[in-house]
Amino acid sequence: MSDTAEKSPPYVSTLSFEAALKELESIVEKLERGDVELEESIAIYERGAALKKHCEDKLKAAQMKVDKIVFDEDGAPKAEPAGLD
Amino acid sequence: MASDSLSNLPELTVSELSGAVKRTIEGAFERVRVRAELGRVVTARSGHMYLDLKDERATISGVAWKGLAAGFNFRPEEGLEVIAEGKLSTFPGQSKYQIIIDRLEPAGVGALMALLEERKKKLAAEGLFDEARKKPLPYIPERIGVVTSPTGAVIRDILHRLSDRFPSHVLLWPVLVQGEKAAGQIASAISGFNSIEDPKLRPDLLIVARGGGSIEDLWCFNEEVVARAAANSQIPLISAVGHETDWTLIDFVSDYRAPTPTGAAERAVPVRAELMTDIVNLSGRMSSIRARQFDRAQTLLRAASRALRTPEALLSGFWQRLDSASAHLGPALRNRISAASQRYHRLSGRLQPRALRSLTTDRLKHLDSQQRRAAHALRRASSQKEAELNRLARRLAAQKPQTKAPAEALETQLARLSQAAQRLNERKRDRLVSAFRMLESVNPKGVLARGYALVHTESGLARRAGDLNPGDAIQIEFADGKKAAAVGGKASPRKAAKKPSAPGKQGDLF
Numbered sequence: 064m065s066d067t068a069e070k071s072p073p074y075v076s077t078l079s080f081e082a083a084l085k086e087l088e089s090i091v092e093k094l095e096r097g098d099v100e101l102e103e104s105i106a107i108y109e110r111g112a113a114l115k116k117h118c119e120d121k122l123k124a125a126q127m128k129v130d131k132i133v134f135d136e137d138g139a140p141k142a143e144p145a146g147l148d
Numbered sequence: 149m150a151s152d153s154l155s156n157l158p159e160l161t162v163s164e165l166s167g168a169v170k171r172t173i174e175g176a177f178e179r180v181r182v183r184a185e186l187g188r189v190v191t192a193r194s195g196h197m198y199l200d201l202k203d204e205r206a207t208i209s210g211v212a213w214k215g216l217a218a219g220f221n222f223r224p225e226e227g228l229e230v231i232a233e234g235k236l237s238t239f240p241g242q243s244k245y246q247i248i249i250d251r252l253e254p255a256g257v258g259a260l261m262a263l264l265e266e267r268k269k270k271l272a273a274e275g276l277f278d279e280a281r282k283k284p285l286p287y288i289p290e291r292i293g294v295v296t297s298p299t300g301a302v303i304r305d306i307l308h309r310l311s312d313r314f315p316s317h318v319l320l321w322p323v324l325v326q327g328e329k330a331a332g333q334i335a336s337a338i339s340g341f342n343s344i345e346d347p348k349l350r351p352d353l354l355i356v357a358r359g360g361g362s363i364e365d366l367w368c369f370n371e372e373v374v375a376r377a378a379a380n381s382q383i384p385l386i387s388a389v390g391h392e393t394d395w396t397l398i399d400f401v402s403d404y405r406a407p408t409p410t411g412a413a414e415r416a417v418p419v420r421a422e423l424m425t426d427i428v429n430l431s432g433r434m435s436s437i438r439a440r441q442f443d444r445a446q447t448l449l450r451a452a453s454r455a456l457r458t459p460e461a462l463l464s465g466f467w468q469r470l471d472s473a474s475a476h477l478g479p480a481l482r483n484r485i486s487a488a489s490q491r492y493h494r495l496s497g498r499l500q501p502r503a504l505r506s507l508t509t510d511r512l513k514h515l516d517s518q519q520r521r522a523a524h525a526l527r528r529a530s531s532q533k534e535a536e537l538n539r540l541a542r543r544l545a546a547q548k549p550q551t552k553a554p555a556e557a558l559e560t561q562l563a564r565l566s567q568a569a570q571r572l573n574e575r576k577r578d579r580l581v582s583a584f585r586m587l588e589s590v591n592p593k594g595v596l597a598r599g600y601a602l603v604h605t606e607s608g609l610a611r612r613a614g615d616l617n618p619g620d621a622i623q624i625e626f627a628d629g630k631k632a633a634a635v636g637g638k639a640s641p642r643k644a645a646k647k648p649s650a651p652g653k654q655g656d657l658f
Contacts, residue, residue: 081287084427091430094437101445108438115431121288122420122427127315129307131298131322132340140340142349145298145320 075113080121087114166240173245177236180247182208183255186228191217199224201232201247209246210234222254222263231255251328257363264370267397271372276379282403283384285415286352291317292416293351293383295337298322302359302409309413314420319351325358330368335377342382353416354381356398357388357409369396378402388412501609508591515587522580526573533569537562596627604630 075083090111093099099107130142160168187200187207195214200207210232212220224230233251238244254263271277292310296302298320310316321341323333334356344350356378358366368374369389378385379401387402388409399405406412456462544558588594596602602625603610610616620635 079287080423084423087427087430087434091433091437094434094441097437097441101441104438104441108434111431111434115427115434118427119424122424125288125315125420127307127311128317129320130318131320132337140321140344140349142319145318 075110075117078114078117080118083114083117083121087111087118090114163240166238166243169245170238170240174235174237179233180236181231181233182247183229183231184208186224186226186230189224189226197224199249201230209239209244210249211246212249212252216250216252220252222267224252228263229255229259260363260367260370264397267370267372267375268400271375271379271397271401276375277400281379281401285384285386285404288314288418289316289351289353289416291319291349291351291353293319293321293341293354294357295321295323295334295341295354296357296409297325300359302357305408305410306355306357306413309410310417313414314417316417319349326361326365326368331371331374334368335371335373338374338377338381338385342380351383354383354385355388355406355409355412355416356385356402357412358390359409360391360394363394366390366394366396369398371397374398375401386412386415505592512587512591515583519580519584522576526576530569530573537565537569593627596625601626 078086090107093107094104094111129145131145132140133143135141182201184201184203187202189197189199191197195217197212197214197217199210199212201210202208222228231253232247232249234247234249237246237248239246254260268277275281294303294306296306302325303320307318310318319341321337323337324330325334338354338356341351341354356369358369366389369387375397378387378398384403386404386406387396387398388406388411389396389398392407395405404415406415541562544555544562592602603616604623604625605615605620607615610622616622616635618635622633622635623630624633
């Protein structure tokens with residue numbers, strides 16, 4: 064566990080949510096088909112777990128934030144809280 | 149009266165009169181808005197545009213100065229119905245009055261639709277509507293840039309729907325969505341979002357939205373500048389203008405056309421709760437598969453291990469053999485080595501020429517002592533026999549007078565004895581002498597004394613001509629000493645080796 068767990072997360076963390084979700088789905092399918100060697104199944108299970116965590120983290124991190132574009136003295140756009148609601 | 153009144157009339161210059169007319173007209177009308185059909189349209193080399201505004205019965209000249217004319221986002225052409233706004237003024241140089249146009253726009257739905265069709269054809273011909281140009285929208289955008297009015301229902305609808313589905317970071321670029329300035333603001337908002345490079349600020353999805361309204365209200369989204377800004381956007385762009393039935397130019401170039409602003413929010417993000425459920429499901433499926441797989445593997449393993457003998461049982465025989473073999477290994481090796489080493493020392497000791505010589509010397513000494521002992525024994529034996537003989541002779545002499553016959557018999561016996569003793573003596577001497585000769589013949593020094601020589605090489609005695617090669621350093625041993633020599637140049641080794649002991653002769657000696 065430790066080996067893969069140390070290696071995969073940095074890699075998994077670079078994945079977009081969609082890519083991670085797709086990979087997780089394909090891992091589950093692969094496992095369900097049952098044509099994977101036991102050792103490989105352990106490895107991909109661990110990867111699946113990392114992917115799941117990655118996806119969950121992304122989802123949990125989502126929060127509503129509304130900024131408005133304003134312009135500084137130089138006319139460059141910058142964001143400030145919009146306070147619309 | 150006529151002449152009086154004529155004369156009473158103040159006399160004006162043409163310029164004074166013309167200026168007065170100008171002042172009157174400008175004062176009376178100031179700013180006008182006129183609906184007209186375009187007549188002749190001429191763009192002068194200077195960039196100023198001269199156009200005739202007319203209806204069925206009248207024509208008024210109009211002029212659009214270069215600055216305005218260059219900014220028209222439609223092409224004024226003859227027959228187009230327009231609304232012109234501007235100041236009424238005169239051109240004294242030609243006795244003309246005219247409208248100085250400061251705003252010109254197409255008038256009426258028909259005209260607008262015609263204009264829209266014209267623009268659509270133009271942009272389509274440029275390929276801006278091609279499907280291949282459309283960029284895929286991100287699955288979950290990190291940041292959504294919204295170009296719309298900061299007030300009103302549209303932004304609220306979008307934010308609420310986003311918040312319901314997938315709370316997101318929204319950057320609002322406030323613009324007017326109606327009126328003369330709207331198109332320019334919308335276009336620069338789109339390109340403005342695209343020019344943001346700060347990754348913490350740059351959106352990865354744009355929504356350009358407006359609520360429903362008349363075609364005139366939505367017109368700014370039909371402006372070419374807006375459509376081009378949307379087409380040039382590197383960031384995927386969703387357009388959501390008006391209601392589902394309203395198609396504006398930006399809808400043709402956007403990457404996705406949402407029917408409404410709310411629809412844009414729905415297309416922009418997935419539903420977070422559903423994704424959560426999906427992931428929980430997937431992970432649950434994965435865990436249960438794993439559990440099942442482990443169970444199955446464990447069952448298989450148990451069954452298989454029952455069928456197997458225990459590893460100890462499997463290996464015990466081999467262990468025992470290994471133990472026994474390894475117990476013997478050390479001593480066996482040592483014994484073998486010491487035996488071999490003893491044999492080696494024995495043999496190598498014996499192999500040395502010096503050993504051969506000392507052996508020969510030992511043999512010689514042994515032979516010598518044997519010879520001495522033999523001679524001594526012979527002498528002793530013969531003197532004993534002689535003493536015994538004398539004793540017997542004395543006893544015989546003492547008895548001689550008594551019997552003659554016995555004396556004669558004794559005489560015979562004595563003679564025989566003497567002969568026997570002599571024969572024995574001679575045989576022994578012969579054997580000794582032959583042994584001595586034999587010894588002499590094997591003494592290498594003796595052979596050397598007869599003119600033979602030994603040839604030594606660095607690796608020992610040369611026994612064959614083949615042992616020698618041209619140029620080899622050799623030592624030739626004669627009976628009286630050694631001489632160093634070298635085997636001759638290119639002559640065949642057989643010839644060079646002829647001189648020293650020929651193997652045949654050497655063999656003959658033994």
